Amino acid sequence: MSLSEDGQLISQIRKGNILALEVLYEKYKGQVYRTALAITRDRVAAEDILQDCFLKVYTHVDKLDGSLPLSPWLYRVAVNLSYNWASASRRWLIPLEGVIDHLVAGTRTLPESTFERGEVQHVIQKAIASLSFEHRVVIVLFYLDGFSLNEIAYILDCPVGTVKSRLHYARQNLRRKLERDRHLSPEVVYEFS
């Protein structure tokens, strides 16, 4: 099997070529950083996770299979590091209650005004942040990174059924909050286009 671009870079890194690692870093830094940021909501933590990710690439380069894409492995490492960070800091104890209650009336799927965008984004972000770590990671990988359920199962090293279940309950949780908000304000009409 011919080596992919990542595979060629990995074989260069095995020979101690730091420039090859830099090329790999430039290629994936944005995705890994943004995923870690979406999970942790902490820029410093996300940068630490990004840094550790690429140090691990260098340390474990002999174990990497150059014929396979690198990104799922990178995401797996990033998620594990995020989990370690969350476990160490116990930052997932934010209560969900009351988070979405401030959702403004008349929101559309893609709010246009700056205020509206900021407010809705803030509300949804807080709602997502209030999910358990496992649910939040699945939400981020599915919606932000666009991974399939199978890919998420690989990244999280768990069965596809578990991923489905977590996604189902996470969405249900968010949906319930939004629906409750709608019932509290009957005049509110969601103009989802």
Place this chain on the structure above:
Amino acid sequence: MSFPKTQLKMEEQPLDEIDQLIRWALLDAVASEEPSPQVWQDIKAGLMTRSRTMPSQSGAEHLRRQFASALKAWVLAVFAPLEVSWDPRLAARERSYLIWRENLSLLVMPMAVRMVY
């Protein structure tokens, strides 16, 4: 309008409003975010530190192997005269010295092996 029931088979059904809202919120929150250039500098510094510690680690490993090899040679040398110590032709004092040395070696050896491994 009411929200449809939660999809059980995500990949087989189109995404609905909630999905769009979640996706938009996540993307909007991090789309413009980039790591600072300092991160790569820190990675390089980390690699330098590791490459500096690697030779010393392999040096330590080399020393350990050398010590293990010397210990093995010493053990063999100590036990070589085991048969000799029971040789009736030896003087009592000489035999006593050899037996004492063997017993001491047997006593010290487990500690030495533990030190190496």
